[in-house]
Amino acid sequence: MDDSETSGQLEEALERLHTAGPERDGWLSNHAPMVVEALAAHGQSGAVHRWVDLYQDKLEDFPDRVAPVTDDNWREALGDPRRIADWTDHFSRTLAERPWRDGLAEWWPRLLPGLYGGATHTVIRVGHAVRALEAGEHAPRVTELAHALGYWAARHQPVTGVAVLPGAPTAMGSLDAVPAIEPGHLGFRNRLAAVRRLPSWADDVTDPDTARARLTELVRAATHRYATHGHGEPTMLVHAATAPNAVLRALDSLPRDQWAPSLHAAWAASAAVTAMYAPAEAVAWTPPARLTAEEVMERALAHGDEHVIKLTDTALDIGDDLALAAALRAVEMSEPLVG
Template identity: 30%
Template structure:
């Protein structure tokens, strides 16, 4: 298999992790997440509610129940996380797609998917219904995917229904212009770097700080639309995406590239429940393409630089996890947990390096 020479291959799958959940946290997590999960998937104004997911991440990183409860109170109050809007009208198998992208229908969509999960189970609900949501994976800046991934990780049927409803209510798809021929690009890194020469991707102005508003705006640029559908859904696509995302984040440590790294983890969790997970991966990478413009379309680090970073001395996993737990920034919890899980899966020490950098333990 030919690969991009800048990116390392997975060499040590399922390597051991030194991080274990707090012995008293697991019993508290499920009822705590069930309680905070009653609130909306977003808080004012249209920002993703990370709380159900980062509580799980913090618990698995070793947070004590007291820290989890304190953080849940802090997050809910600091962000004024509301309850979902009132129901409008019930949805059915024949009508639920008519409510896609309508935030005011969050309750209706949550209720619909709760019923679906109760009838056929979470795994089958994902397999049958998620393909219709693939094109809208930019939903709430990809956090619909995040919520579903954590629900799958926890084997939480209630959260699976909520996550599907949240994804559907915030559904955001790019225009899909007709393409001449089949997808021709195998390497996601190649596709992302091909954008550097396009002038219309420079100096984009978006009148909002919301990440999903940037994604939406880039989707209207003709040159961007020409790149949609270019990436081939190969069997090794998620591996290549994981490697390219890690290189991009290591080189930039940017907020946008962080979501590519965590998103690759979420895709790995959800993929076993799908018949064609590569199709979802293609749509996710198109979101990453749109965010690449926001960070100035930098080059990826060289193979030599990546290897040098891999050799850096970093604190033990327990210290990295403890620093994330102590933080009140939900993206610290998210990145560190995903990075350590991806390190456990791949054995690539660069994940430990970026995790330690994120929480300020190394430069």
């Protein structure tokens, strides 16, 4: 991201979006802050307001406050979605009083076990906010991190009681070994509750640099796998790649001793999403044409769907042909955004 080219449009879009809440219809996530950051990061900052105009009907007012979150009561407020505004206020104060990386480092290990909340959009939004701040520290970007962390804290949702199965040496092999949940469960939360078995992978990694390398491998594998397995659920299986990529984006802003735990949490999230939405079998798929990264992003923007844009954003981070093919597969399978 060239910050000199993106800051004005991105700042304006974030300020516009911070009057809206992080959810709509009671639980669905507001993707707009994530999408405008992704567009700005890939040379499409001039399109952010036009895209927000198309998405505008999906925005709801920011929720009401209940009671302040404090250093004494935050544990009781963790995971309470009624406290979204209270948590956002808390992180706004925290990031006003200290450098944003210090606030992130304090709260990351507290929030990491609950990254399943909001269908993993909570950590994904944080990952986008961190990337924007790494490109340039502007006030609306700090505010966006406060909103993202507040959303994560309010929707914090751990998963426990999952039996560990044998994994494979590679991330792709271990994703292939993930058993699907029993059929009949509707909705993310019910499906997540049905995840009872997941294979282990990279659970012996403690070295930070190895953790980064394995996390990069996981993001690549999950993105590649979307090209052949995304038809299981074209929207939700995007998160098997975008959630671990959000964690990967945050690593450089975190203390190195948090990198290995971040890898383990990212694997569990990616594997859980795979279990929840895995198709019965893979399909062979070849894109109709080989396009450049810029052309693929232009296709995603023209399509407009928020998950398509965010998977394309991750695919461009990887940059190889199969990753770009996965993004085109998402374009093909998803309903376009219509204003």
